[in-house]
Amino acid sequence: MVTQNSRSTHASPATEPDTSTDKPDKPDHSTIAGLPVAVFAAGFVLVVVAALTDTLPPPMVTGFAVAMTLGGLLMWLGNLVPVLRDFGLSVMLCILVPAALAHGGLVPTSVVDTIATFTGDFGFIDFFVIAIVAGSILGMPRKLLLQAGPRLVVPLLGCITLTLFIVGGLGAITGFGFREGLFYVAAPTMAGGLGIGAVPMSDLYAGEFGGDPSGYMGMLMSAVVLANTVCILIAGIFNGVGKRKRLFVGFNGNGQLLRVRGNASELALPKSPARADFTAIGQGVLIACLLLVAGVLLNGLVPDVDELAWSILLAAVVKIFGLLPKRIEDAAASWNGLATSIWLPMLLVCVSLSYISIDDVLAALADPLFLALTVGSVVCSALLAGLLGWLAKLNFVEASITPGLAMADSGGSGDVAMLSAAERIHLMPFAQFATRIGGMVTLLLVTLLVPVF
Numbered sequence: 001m002v003t004q005n006s007r008s009t010h011a012s013p014a015t016e017p018d019t020s021t022d023k024p025d026k027p028d029h030s031t032i033a034g035l036p037v038a039v040f041a042a043g044f045v046l047v048v049v050a051a052l053t054d055t056l057p058p059p060m061v062t063g064f065a066v067a068m069t070l071g072g073l074l075m076w077l078g079n080l081v082p083v084l085r086d087f088g089l090s091v092m093l094c095i096l097v098p099a100a101l102a103h104g105g106l107v108p109t110s111v112v113d114t115i116a117t118f119t120g121d122f123g124f125i126d127f128f129v130i131a132i133v134a135g136s137i138l139g140m141p142r143k144l145l146l147q148a149g150p151r152l153v154v155p156l157l158g159c160i161t162l163t164l165f166i167v168g169g170l171g172a173i174t175g176f177g178f179r180e181g182l183f184y185v186a187a188p189t190m191a192g193g194l195g196i197g198a199v200p201m202s203d204l205y206a207g208e209f210g211g212d213p214s215g216y217m218g219m220l221m222s223a224v225v226l227a228n229t230v231c232i233l234i235a236g237i238f239n240g241v242g243k244r245k246r247l248f249v250g251f252n253g254n255g256q257l258l259r260v261r262g263n264a265s266e267l268a269l270p271k272s273p274a275r276a277d278f279t280a281i282g283q284g285v286l287i288a289c290l291l292l293v294a295g296v297l298l299n300g301l302v303p304d305v306d307e308l309a310w311s312i313l314l315a316a317v318v319k320i321f322g323l324l325p326k327r328i329e330d331a332a333a334s335w336n337g338l339a340t341s342i343w344l345p346m347l348l349v350c351v352s353l354s355y356i357s358i359d360d361v362l363a364a365l366a367d368p369l370f371l372a373l374t375v376g377s378v379v380c381s382a383l384l385a386g387l388l389g390w391l392a393k394l395n396f397v398e399a400s401i402t403p404g405l406a407m408a409d410s411g412g413s414g415d416v417a418m419l420s421a422a423e424r425i426h427l428m429p430f431a432q433f434a435t436r437i438g439g440m441v442t443l444l445l446v447t448l449l450v451p452v453f
Contacts, residue, residue: 029080033072033345044069051111063118063350066111070098071345086243088236088421094348095232095417099356112353119350126292128339128347129412130311132428134288135336137315138329140429145319148257148394152430155388156403156438160190163380164445167373176369179453185370187446188220189227189377189408192439198224200443208450223374225360228410228417230378235405235422238397253395255424283328284335291315308412309436312429340425348420351413378408402427403434407442411435 032040047056047069056062071094078090101107119125137145164186171181183205191197198220202213242252250259295311302310318324365371382404389399401422409418415431 029076032076033068034342035072040069040072044073051108054108054110056111056114059114059118059122062111062114063122063124064346066115067118067346067349067353068343071347071349074098074349075345083240086236087240088232090345091236091348091417091421092232094345095229095352095356098349098352099358102353103358107353115350116354119354124350125347125413125416126308127289128343129308129416129428129432130288130292131284131336131339132416132425133308133312133432134291134315135284135332135334135339136426136429137312137319138287138324139333139336140319142319142322144258145316148430149316149433151258151389151392151394152399152403152433154392155385155394155399156407156434157441158388159381159385159404159407160438160442160445162384163190163377164442164449166380167377170376171373174369174373176373181373182453183446183450184216184219185223185373186377187442188223189374190381190438191442191446192407192409192411192435197439197443201446204447204450219370222360222363222370223377224410225357226365226371226374227378227408228414229361230375231405231409231414231418232421234378234382235401235418238401239422239424242397248396250390250395252397255398255426257394257398257427257430259390259393259395280327280331280334281338283331284333284338287324287328287332288335304440306436306440308432312433312436315429344416344420344425347413348417351417355410355413378405381405381408398424398427402431403438406431406434407438409435411439 031037035043047065050056051066056065074093074097075090078093079085081089098107102112164182167186167189168178168182170176171185172178176185183201188197188201191201198217202216202220205211205216206213241247242254246252253259291311291314292307294314295307295309298310298314299305299307319329382400385404385407386396386400389404390396392399401419401424405418405422406415409415412432412435415428415435416425419425419427419431
């Protein structure tokens with residue numbers, strides 16, 4: 001953090017903060033989800049009894065009650081384990097345990113259905129993501145947005161193109177097949193989720209290669225699910241290693257994207273405010289929702305551009321041209337801070353119960369070659385994005401995470417889980433940019449390549 005009393009306010013392109021000797025923050029084990037352990041335990045038992053007796057209230061209340069208690073407990077348990085908590089253990093528990101419990105029949109089907117309704121039909125995931133996007137963009141320095149945004153294009157396009165052909169080549173060498181490695185593994189992995197990846201690709205392949213789209217969906221969805229899990233693991237590894245090692249100059253930016261000369265206060269991502277008044281939070285909610293409404297309207301006019309991509313572009317325009325007063329920008333940042341500090345474990349549980357299929361994960365693990373190529377796709381994307389980003393004056397870890405891992409995870413929910421494991425949720429706008437724009441680029445490339453092969 002730079003203060004007025006600092007001797008220098010300029011960051012050298014050849015230096016970065018050395019935090020290799022810093023001790024990771026120790027979480028507070030005396031509370032769970034902000035409540036005393038005894039109070040939380042009583043509430044958790046109450047929710048369990050209501051779930052088992054099928055007497056839970058409507059989806060909105062149930063979504064908050066079930067997901068906040070289960071997410072709070074799993075996050076607390078993960079933070080009890082030294083070392084592993086710095087490598088994303090808490091996030092992995094929140095992502096995998098609820099899905100595993102549901103798979104084993106330990107979570108009532110009615111509860112799973114209610115959480116899925118709350119997450120999808122009620123739009124909680126969109127509500128959360130737009131809070132992060134709006135608050136992060138409007139709260140970041142204008143100069144950072146102008147310098148970091150264009151620099152992401154190089155690693156974004158590079159990691160997509162090279163990963164597709166490298167994995168295709170690995171498929172040819174191993175006997176899996178060049179076309180199979182490119183179209184069935186790398187392509188869905190790099191398309192940023194199902195909506196712009198597995199679903200349209202299955203229709204495309206059926207039209208070109210023959211058969212029914214459903215015949216392709218199994219492998220495509222398995223690649224997406226498995227790649228998303230690998231992204232979360234690698235993000236946690238990056239975070240843990242970054243806290244302990246400084247492998248080379250520009251390796252770890254500790255959450256800061258840029259590695260360029262300039263005034264530090266103009267290029268650093270600000271920390272979320274510790275507190276805010278009710279009026280500011282209300283203003284932040286309204287601004288975030290209005291940006292999403294505008295994005296949906298523009299998507300209706302230009303359907304080829306995703307509604308959230310429109311919202312990101314609009315937020316960037318508002319920030320660059322200073323269309324809102326500073327206090328309103330700060331209000332959006334305050335709403336972002338509340339959402340990330342209170343609801344993040346809850347959202348991870350919602351994602352786990354709504355989108356993670358243990359059957360799909362097990363099916364993907366059953367084929368060692370498919371498993372190896374999927375893991376290879378994620379590793380290629382992360383390393384290539386990190387290297388190309390480093391050459392473009394971004395920090396290696398941050399560039400590997402976004403756009404590298406953001407391209408290979410499962411989209412909006414995957415970005416949340418992956419950035420949580422990396423402890424860099426404030427990079428959400430850049431991750432979403434990579435997911436939405438990069439997904440469209442991947443689909444375009446695949447559309448052009450399918451007739452050739």
